[in-house]
């Protein structure tokens with residue numbers, strides 16, 4: 001009996017160590033900084049940025065001052081050296097007020113810088129990471145093409161070695177930060193017969209001859225985030241612009257995307273929280289049939305579902321972040337977090353519009369913007385269908 005009790009106490013202690021739902025004091029302080037910044041510097045302007053389809057450069061400089069352009073970048077290169085949990089905390093707060101600003105940060109940190117941190121050599125890291133963290137320029141990450149997005153290994157951009165230069169030819173599509181970036185991680189075929197094992201990554205600088213940026217896409221949501229197509233027309237880059245191992249670039253790209261899904265999930269949670277907080281405030285003020293609409297049970301039920309799903313989504317995101325930060329497998333957790341939170345965010349935003357009625361349907365109120373922004377999270381960095389495929393394939397192994 002005593003022995004069983006000792007075992008039980010031991011098990012409870014182990015569980016309380018491993019199931020700690022509180023953020024550390026450091027992460028709470030980081031959350032507070034991000035929350036204040038988003039409320040003071042982003043919220044008052046986000047509607048105009050959406051209308052003008054642009055994020056002003058001075059806000060990028062302010063984000064750099066906070067360290068938010070070097071979230072994952074090791075401190076030796078001037079970054080914050082945070083992990084996926086820390087990044088999730090920041091991304092939720094920024095997305096709470098502006099999905100487009102969060103998407104800009106996502107492509108810069110979780111795609112471009114993360115790929116360089118993972119795969120680049122020491123000289124490349126020393127050359128690019130401090131500039132990216134300081135905000136000298138933004139970074140972009142270029143996998144998708146006009147002919148392929150989900151089936152990314154089918155890309156057709158080529159890189160051919162010619163003397164001491166690589167020659168790039170082909171097109172990329174939907175590239176976030178593509179208009180403003182200073183450095184681009186570009187995936188290209190280096191062994192066309194090799195399929196996914198014949199793709200390499202390259203670091204391409206903005207002003208390279210033969211590198212052409214198209215005009216910004218006119219999008220449904222995430223309008224302030226710049227999205228462009230890129231063309232490489234006999235674009236010559238140095239031989240040492242190869243980033244990572246020759247023909248192994250697709251593996252790095254998939255690993256980058258795996259972690260990136262944690263960050264984009266946190267964005268979804270932030271957008272859902274924005275929709276929830278705005279519509280809760282509205283429901284407490286707006287009168288119908290002699291009382292605040294919050295007192296009508298069907299409105300309460302919508303808000304209760306939103307609150308529950310946001311909490312559930314955040315737990316999935318944080319679990320994936322904690323596993324990833326501990327160096328444990330987190331691929332399935334990241335896919336589950338991405339799938340659940342992105343679809344949950346769209347639901348929450350649609351409910352928020354419903355709660356706000358005609359007002360919610362206008363651009364005077366932010367929830368319609370959150371809804372347009374949230375929809376992207378179901379498409380980018382692996383659509384909902386792709387996440388279901390990843391999760392289902394995993395079941396074959398269990």
Ligand SMILES: Cc1cc2nc3c(=O)[nH]c(=O)nc-3n(C[C@H](O)[C@H](O)[C@H](O)COP(=O)(O)OP(=O)(O)OC[C@H]3O[C@@H](n4cnc5c(N)ncnc54)[C@H](O)[C@@H]3O)c2cc1C
Pocket residue numbers: 107141142143144147148149150151173174175176177219222227376379380381382383384385386
């Ligand atoms: C605003 C925005 C920003 C982006 N930023 C970047 C970026 O910075 N860098 C970058 O490289 N890319 C970027 N993308 C591209 C994005 O990653 C792709 O749009 C996404 O991967 C989907 O690819 P696709 O649009 O070509 O759709 P497709 O692959 O053509 O898919 C179309 C539909 O078919 C479904 N589908 C495809 N295959 C299957 C299957 N096997 N089973 C079931 N359904 C399937 C998809 O889920 C989707 O619903 C961005 C896109 C947008 C819209």
